[in-house]
Amino acid sequence: MKRERLDKVLANMGIGTRKEVKQLVKQGLIEVDGVTATDPGMHVIPEQQEILVDGEPLHYKRYVYFMLNKPPGVISATEDPRHETVVDLLPPEWAAKVHPVGRLDIDTEGLLLLTNDGQLSHSLLSPKKKVDKEYYARIAGRVTPEHADAFAKGVTLDDGYVTMPARLEILSSGEESEIKVTIMEGKFHQVKRMFAAFGLQVVYLKRLRMGTLLLDETLEPGEYRELTDEELASLRKLT
Incomplete structure (x- = not known):
């Protein structure tokens, strides 16, 4: 595992700026493996060593x-x-x-x-990874199986770009239609522009999934x- 400067580790964990961390070290408030730190530039392995900040253990995470x-x-x-x-x-x-x-x-x-x-x-x-993204949308206008067929072949956008094939599932069709659409790209306003190519307007759009990651529906906006x-x-x- 990688050794890093103590002040950098603490700053990255939101303890304070490097200048503020140096003050904490100067005040004797930082311990590493039971020993009071005296050098903010000392190198530590945060995943392996016990670091205390004013007596509280630091639960280190390199990535969140x-x-x-x-x-x-x-x-x-x-x-x-x-x-x-x-x-x-x-x-x-x-x-x-x-x-x-x-x-x-x-x-x-x-x-x-x-x-x-x-x-x-x-x-x-x-x-290259082709990680798909699934959306729920409400569309002003009637969405038909013909639209689904067109999405499956790729849609030509307003700038001439042809999208990769997409899956369009029609949940309801009428003056306002409900659909789910799965795309494998992330072009600017892509879903809106795909429907706009057929004269249809997206009035509500919500992403439900990215790859294997599903939106936790217990999370409020x-x-x-x-x-x-x-x-x-x-x-x-x-x-």
């Missing part, structure tokens, strides 16, 4: 994985000058360290994964939880 039920009106970004972002909904000690895996439009709800594991994030978003070991292991198998 949060499932968020994204509410409407929130931006899928780490910062934005005008809108609340998805990281603003997380604990402050992690908000500055994680990033959303992919994006949901500002008015789109549902499953969003946030992590500081760049390798997993890259793999899940790689077109804006709520989050960490992934279970089983959920994380299943995601890693995809990559």
Whole structure:
């Protein structure tokens, strides 16, 4: 396992800035394996060594994985000058360290994964992995089996791009239709643009699944939880 500077480990865990950590060391409030630390630059193996901060044990995590039920009106970004972002909904000690895996439009709800594991994030978003995403949507207008056939062949978007084949399941069809759609890409406004190609408008959109990861329906919009070991292991198998 990798050795890291003590002040870096504590800063990454949200204990404080490196400058603040140095003050804690100076005050004798940091212990490593029962010995008071005197050098904030000392190297430690946080997964193996016991680190106490003012008598409280540090539960070290190199990576974190949060499932968020994204509410409407929130931006899928780490910062934005005008809108609340998805990281603003997380604990402050992690908000500055994680990033959303992919994006949901500002008015789109549902499953969003946030992590500081760049390798997993890259793999899940790689077109080569073909990790599928399932959405529930309400559509203004009648969705027909002909639309489902067209989705299965790939839809030409407004910029000429032809999407990969997608699965369209019609739950109800009428003046407002209910559908589920599964895509393997993440083009800008893709689901909305696919329906727009047929003169149909998406009036509500919610992501239900990403690969093997299902939205926990007990999470209210804006709520989050960490992934279970089983959920994380299943995601890693995809990559």
